[in-house]
Amino acid sequence: MKYRVTFTAIGDFALQLLQTRGNLIIFDKDVPYSYENMVVSHTKGTLSDDVKEGDTVVIAERSYKVTHVGSDANANLRAHGHVTLHFESEESNEKVQPGEIHLIGADLPRIITGDTLEIL
Numbered sequence: 001m002k003y004r005v006t007f008t009a010i011g012d013f014a015l016q017l018l019q020t021r022g023n024l025i026i027f028d029k030d031v032p033y034s035y036e037n038m039v040v041s042h043t044k045g046t047l048s049d050d051v052k053e054g055d056t057v058v059i060a061e062r063s064y065k066v067t068h069v070g071s072d073a074n075a076n077l078r079a080h081g082h083v084t085l086h087f088e089s090e091e092s093n094e095k096v097q098p099g100e101i102h103l104i105g106a107d108l109p110r111i112i113t114g115d116t117l118e119i120l
Contacts, residue, residue: 009113025083031082047119053067058116060112067088070096
């Protein structure tokens with residue numbers, strides 16, 4: 001396991017962003033106030049190895065395959081527990097932004113506080 005955290009709070013607009021754009025923004029408990037309505041906060045975690053294409057992300061027992069990793073994603077995850085997870089139902093050629101990790105899977109995750117996120 002490369003990373004494991006538990007969700008502690010869900011911003012007012014975080015799930016709407018997930019439903020409308022397929023983006024889930026995560027941040028450790030030190031999320032800046034100006035962003036807290038848009039993110040899912042989590043416990044601090046330690047990234048033991050870089051996230052790479054082909055890795056698996058498990059959110060609340062749903063698995064997703066990593067298809068692309070942005071150039072800043074691993075550094076941001078290590079420093080702040082921060083990354084944007086972009087969900088797709090099938091792989092696309094959409095450009096990956098520096099702080100994004102693209103995931104492919106059947107459905108969007110359901111998120112509640114207490115759920116875990118693991119990167120394998």
